[in-house]
Amino acid sequence: FLDEVEFYEAGLMSRVASPAKRITIMNVSPFTIDATFEGEFALTVKTSNFDMLNSKDCEYVFQTDDSKGSKFFLQVNSLLISMLVDTAPTTKLIKLTTALEFSYERSIEQSSYASSPGYIGCGNQSIVFRNENYNDYELSGYNETFVVSGNSIHHISFSGDLNNDDFAPVWFYRSTVDIEPIKLKGSPLSHTNSWQYELDTNYFSLFWDGKFWKNATFLIRYD
Structure with a gap:
């Protein structure tokens, strides 16, 4: 279970790698997430710990999949955000970058x-x-x-x-x-x-x- 989890600090993150199952990004001030997928995927995002991603007691804030495009951009004003990533064998790359920015x-x-x-x-x-x-x-x-x-x-x-x-x-x-x-x-x-x-x-x-x-x-x- 834990070998499928990755943790990042938003101010220092730039990631290009095969997708992990669960990704958590944290920071003490608001930040943005810019992501690009290559291949088939489905994604659920919650402002919770990674171990609550499958819990019905936590509301999701965002969901998407490859039918809606290969990219998404989120602006986060919570201390942490976690992603549950479901990918096909053809999915080869996920790129995630963050910035300490926030816009209304x-x-x-x-x-x-x-x-x-x-x-x-x-x-x-x-x-x-x-x-x-x-x-x-x-x-x-x-x-x-x-x-x-x-x-x-x-x-x-x-x-x-x-x-x-x-x-x-x-x-x-x-x-x-x-x-x-x-x-x-x-x-x-x-x-x-x-x-x-x-x-x-x-x-x-x-x-x-x-x-x-x-x-x-x-x-x-x-x-």
């Missing part, structure tokens, strides 16, 4: 996710693991707007994992002129934490002001 502006051409800082999504979701770096609101995602846009209209499928309330809602804007954004809130305790939505658009944004409500969390996937 994203391309609608790529599937990805947005989350509250330090999102884990495992077990007791009222507890979020953070470090002092996430007290810096400019880095962490408190009181920020995620903007996803592009030139072409796309059909977007959204799904979410919510653990927030009226004091820290996520506001979902469906266009640049949306004057009535959707208010997103939910709780696993009341079984209202799951959210799904479909939309044809070339722009959407997510705003969350959680700097005074650090026990609130959210995850929004878009594909």
Whole structure:
């Protein structure tokens, strides 16, 4: 089992090798992951330890496979992220590079996710693991707007994992002129934490002001 696991520190990583089964990347501040596959593959990503990748108690943040392309790009504002990689014998190469960067502006051409800082999504979701770096609101995602846009209209499928309330809602804007954004809130305790939505658009944004409500969390996937 452990011989299928690889660990990396995001600030020092550049990897070209045959795929491992499980890959964990860690850093104390937000970072990006740029990946390229050659061959058939399926991938599940969670902001958890590698030993929780198969657990139903941990929410996934991203999934993809070779039918959606050979590349993906993720922006991570959690302490660690783990990948469960399933490959065919023809898969010869996986390239992973990281950078200590983070942007709230994203391309609608790529599937990805947005989350509250330090999102884990495992077990007791009222507890979020953070470090002092996430007290810096400019880095962490408190009181920020995620903007996803592009030139072409796309059909977007959204799904979410919510653990927030009226004091820290996520506001979902469906266009640049949306004057009535959707208010997103939910709780696993009341079984209202799951959210799904479909939309044809070339722009959407997510705003969350959680700097005074650090026990609130959210995850929004878009594909």
